[in-house]
Amino acid sequence: MELWFTEEHTKDVRFSIRVERQLVSVKSRYQEIAVFDTKEFGKVLALDGYVMLTEKDEFIYHEMITHVPMAVNPDVRNVLIIGAGDGGTVRELTRYKTIEHIDMVEIDEEVVNVCKEYLTKTSCELNDERLNIYYEDGLKYVRRKNNEYDLIIVDSTDPFGPGEGLFTKEFYGNCYQALNEKGILINQHESPYYEDDAASMVRAHKNIESVFEYSFVYQFHMPTYPSGHWLFGFASKKYDPVKDLQQDAWNKLGITTGYYNTELHKGAFALPNYVKELLNEQ
Numbered sequence: 001m002e003l004w005f006t007e008e009h010t011k012d013v014r015f016s017i018r019v020e021r022q023l024v025s026v027k028s029r030y031q032e033i034a035v036f037d038t039k040e041f042g043k044v045l046a047l048d049g050y051v052m053l054t055e056k057d058e059f060i061y062h063e064m065i066t067h068v069p070m071a072v073n074p075d076v077r078n079v080l081i082i083g084a085g086d087g088g089t090v091r092e093l094t095r096y097k098t099i100e101h102i103d104m105v106e107i108d109e110e111v112v113n114v115c116k117e118y119l120t121k122t123s124c125e126l127n128d129e130r131l132n133i134y135y136e137d138g139l140k141y142v143r144r145k146n147n148e149y150d151l152i153i154v155d156s157t158d159p160f161g162p163g164e165g166l167f168t169k170e171f172y173g174n175c176y177q178a179l180n181e182k183g184i185l186i187n188q189h190e191s192p193y194y195e196d197d198a199a200s201m202v203r204a205h206k207n208i209e210s211v212f213e214y215s216f217v218y219q220f221h222m223p224t225y226p227s228g229h230w231l232f233g234f235a236s237k238k239y240d241p242v243k244d245l246q247q248d249a250w251n252k253l254g255i256t257t258g259y260y261n262t263e264l265h266k267g268a269f270a271l272p273n274y275v276k277e278l279l280n281e282q
């Protein structure tokens, strides 16, 4: 019997992966969590039917969400991550010996439990001694923080369901407060391609832009996400991610990567014209 997982990318477009075996499917307080094994992409994590990661392409996402800000400020010591229960972002951050402290705020403890059991490629560093995990709503957590972090990474789901609040102006304003004067905010910024995703990404950009002195968007290729064309946001109080790139310092660290490099870093901020138009930056 053939078994297929299908995600609806739009009302008229579907993306399917042939499944060898479903490994787990649980309903938490917040969402349905499923992991299945596939030939093409290895293990796949889906939340409420949306692909969050696959073992084959997660390195692209997790390298781009981590090494871009770290190459702009290699002196980051204190980091806050919102979401990220699969551990991929933590895994990349723990490669920096200079990082002293990581707070991770994940709303759904069940995601961490499932990933620890089934997705060890991403969850492998969730026991790092520099890491503290808080199981609560990131939106509420940042309200209490002031001038504390060098870097905040918002590694969220799409802007509906449990992740919805993480795309609001109120949330970005609280992140601004929680960051120190050198602080950088990186956020999961959706895709510019299909209409609904593009509308979410424009909204997110407007909200961030109204809060931060510097706000940019950068792109990467994500084969299993809708359209394959995905964005992260880079916002800060003082850094231009291309002009302030610490190319030599980062390359001296000798961190081996499968996707990220400092040449690609510069190119990732060069956006296609239709994306610039959406962002009103033509």
Ligand code: AG3
Binding pocket: 050, 051, 052, 053, 061, 084, 085, 086, 087, 088, 089, 155, 156, 157, 158, 188, 224, 225, 226
């Ligand atoms: N964050 C989810 C990105 C959005 C995927 N959207 C979709 N498939 N419709 C991934 C978290 C990885 N740490």
